[in-house]
Amino acid sequence: MKFIKDHIMFILPLVAILLGIEFFLVFDRMTASYEQRLRDGYSMLVVSKEPMTLQELQSINSNIGKSTKIEKNEILKEVSLGQNPQDTQEILNALPNFYIIKLAKYLDTSALDNLEKDLMASKKIKRVETFGNSYSSNYKLFSFIKFILKVFIIFMSVVSLFLVIKQMEVWGYVHRERMQVMEIFGAPIMLRSGILFKVAIVDALISTSIIVLFFLYLKYQLAGISEVDALMNNSELLFQPSDAFILLACAIVIVIISVYIVVFSSREKEA
Amino acid sequence: MANVVIQASDLTLAYNNGKNEIIKNANFSIKKGEFVFITGPSGSGKSTLLKSFYGHIKPTHGSLMVGGLDLAKISNSKLQELRTHMGIVFQDYKLVNEWTVAKNVVLPLMIAGYSIDMQHTQAQRLLRHVKLSEYANMYPYELSGGEQQRVGIARALAKNPMLILADEPTGNLDEYSSNVIWDLMENACQQLETTVVVVTHRIPTVFSLQYRHFIIENKGVYEVH
Numbered sequence: 001m002k003f004i005k006d007h008i009m010f011i012l013p014l015v016a017i018l019l020g021i022e023f024f025l026v027f028d029r030m031t032a033s034y035e036q037r038l039r040d041g042y043s044m045l046v047v048s049k050e051p052m053t054l055q056e057l058q059s060i061n062s063n064i065g066k067s068t069k070i071e072k073n074e075i076l077k078e079v080s081l082g083q084n085p086q087d088t089q090e091i092l093n094a095l096p097n098f099y100i101i102k103l104a105k106y107l108d109t110s111a112l113d114n115l116e117k118d119l120m121a122s123k124k125i126k127r128v129e130t131f132g133n134s135y136s137s138n139y140k141l142f143s144f145i146k147f148i149l150k151v152f153i154i155f156m157s158v159v160s161l162f163l164v165i166k167q168m169e170v171w172g173y174v175h176r177e178r179m180q181v182m183e184i185f186g187a188p189i190m191l192r193s194g195i196l197f198k199v200a201i202v203d204a205l206i207s208t209s210i211i212v213l214f215f216l217y218l219k220y221q222l223a224g225i226s227e228v229d230a231l232m233n234n235s236e237l238l239f240q241p242s243d244a245f246i247l248l249a250c251a252i253v254i255v256i257i258s259v260y261i262v263v264f265s266s267r268e269k270e271a
Numbered sequence: 272m273a274n275v276v277i278q279a280s281d282l283t284l285a286y287n288n289g290k291n292e293i294i295k296n297a298n299f300s301i302k303k304g305e306f307v308f309i310t311g312p313s314g315s316g317k318s319t320l321l322k323s324f325y326g327h328i329k330p331t332h333g334s335l336m337v338g339g340l341d342l343a344k345i346s347n348s349k350l351q352e353l354r355t356h357m358g359i360v361f362q363d364y365k366l367v368n369e370w371t372v373a374k375n376v377v378l379p380l381m382i383a384g385y386s387i388d389m390q391h392t393q394a395q396r397l398l399r400h401v402k403l404s405e406y407a408n409m410y411p412y413e414l415s416g417g418e419q420q421r422v423g424i425a426r427a428l429a430k431n432p433m434l435i436l437a438d439e440p441t442g443n444l445d446e447y448s449s450n451v452i453w454d455l456m457e458n459a460c461q462q463l464e465t466t467v468v469v470v471t472h473r474i475p476t477v478f479s480l481q482y483r484h485f486i487i488e489n490k491g492v493y494e495v496h
Contacts, residue, residue: 178367184325185426186354187382 013163035106065104200255215239281333297492311487358427362439366411417448
């Protein structure tokens with residue numbers, strides 16, 4: 001019973017830390033995917049006096065990813081019905097060039113303002129329409145959710161770390177006498193702490209398995225029946241095989257540091 | 272000199288970064304196979320001196336050679352190696368309570384990397400020697416003080432050490448148990464030619480004139496003739 005209690009008291013905070021790490025990984029993928037969708041769905045309009053190539057636009061600001069020219073004929077098609085062809089040609093000649101601009105990456109609102117300023121500074125460009133208001137509201141909401149989640153994850157990890165340290169103190173107390181006796185009789189550090197390493201590595205494997213199984217269940221079972229669009233459409237982002245290795249590596253690093261703290265704090269000291 | 276196991280020259284031991292001197296400028300030597308008592312009033316530094324023999328406390332001045340190694344300059348790995356040639360007996364036994372008696376006894380063999388079979392054979396031999404064969408699978412907390420100290424002595428003898436250091440080994444025991452402990456240590460010294468250094472506040476009468484005796488007074492270590 002005591003053995004199980006000792007393990008659970010270490011596994012639980014470790015699971016909480018790994019849960020925080022996995023949430024962070026999932027959230028990172030989710031936000032990257034969401035940013036891409038925002039970026040793909042967003043475009044700005046640039047009006048120039050002379051025709052401009054993509055290279056010219058990119059030389060003004062490298063955040064421009066793609067430009068599509070709106071053909072003047074398309075613009076006039078609706079309004080020129082019944083017009084004299086000569087008049088139509090004159091209008092065509094007088095019309096500036098219209099470009100739909102797509103971004104190379106997701107920008108915050110100040111970077112978007114800078115992009116607008118850079119474009120307006122060009123003598124060839126007459127007007128830029130960023131549709132900044134809708135972009136800004138999307139971006140702010142997104143930033144807020146991102147901030148709240150990160151604060152939550154950090155808070156959870158810090159609290160869990162304190163629990164791990166607390167449990168390490170218990171381990172230190174439990175194993176101190178044995179390790180000190182072994183040290184007095186000349187046992188090397190690996191022999192003194194061997195049992196602790198074994199227990200800690202087993203705990204790390206158990207904790208990692210719990211998180212991996214939970215997220216696999218989330219990905220293959222819960223996401224499908226959740227009726228939550230964000231989960232159903234992004235279930236492939238919920239867990240990836242590389243996460244298991246990242247979690248295991250993190251768990252092992254945490255337990256090795258924990259064991260070393262216990263081992264060094266239990267070393268015999270000169271009175 | 273080859274026969275000298277412990278050699279102290281101007282040995283000074285202190286706590287608090289040298290501020291609190293316990294032993295000052297002590298000079299003595301102990302040879303292979305000798306049985307030596309160190310006595311002195313409470314707080315005189317008997318245990319401190321004994322701890323310095325196994326490197327728990329380093330000399331602040333002078334030199335202390337044990338088994339040919341200078342403990343003032345010894346590295347951690349060399350100290351570990353040196354300790355595997357020592358058997359240490361404590362007043363409070365220092366047995367590992369979550370291990371069986373047999374496992375406690377073979378700790379020095381475990382450290383030396385002996386096979387499980389060898390450890391098992393040696394545990395039986397050692398426990399027979401201290402008359403505790405039937406206690407092999409019990410735990411230290413199930414034994415009396417005298418029995419626990421016999422386990423401590425069996426552990427100290429496990430690897431036929433060159434040196435046994437005992438800190439008040441009979442301090443917590445009744446007269447009968449004390450006599451058993453003294454017999455075991457005397458036998459180790461006589462039969463195995465192990466050097467035995469015992470710190471005690473009172474030498475058993477039967478030994479008083481038989482063996483070398485150092486006394487600690489006013490930070491000095493003096494031999495009583």
